[in-house]
Amino acid sequence: MILDSDTTKVISILGNDYTIKAPEGQEQALMDAVTMLKSALSETKRSYPTLIGDRLLVLAALNLCSKQVELQRQHAEELSRYEEQVSATVEVIEKTIAQG
Structure with a gap:
């Protein structure tokens, strides 16, 4: 016997019911x-x-996507800034080791 580890949820959006399978452990993310x-x-x-x-x-979905795109842009900028800080720190450490 094969057990299906997905959980089926019925959700209602705009008066329509949708049956959606959530992978095990992802039920809360779906909700x-x-x-x-x-x-x-x-x-x-x-x-x-x-x-x-x-x-x-569609407009609500576009608004959500727009927010996601902005968050991804912000994340990329922050990641770049952190990478620059790490590189600068590595340079300082390398110089210190070389002098030491």
């Missing part, structure tokens, strides 16, 4: 994503009260 999407839908609906259905969903 967090659902909460984030529902929050984005609510925010988008407040800003654009006439939008409904797919248009509302």
Whole structure:
């Protein structure tokens, strides 16, 4: 007998139910994503009260993607800055060892 380690969840978004399998250990991540999407839908609906259905969903998804792109850009900048700091520290250590 093969056991399926995925957990099936039924979520409701904009009045539609979706059955989604979450890999074992990822159930909370799925529920967090659902909460984030529902929050984005609510925010988008407040800003654009006439939008409904797919248009509302697409705009909310684009807003989430836009935030993700900005976070990735910030992360890349911070990573570059940290790499420069590490390189500078390594240079100082190398000079100190060479003098020592």
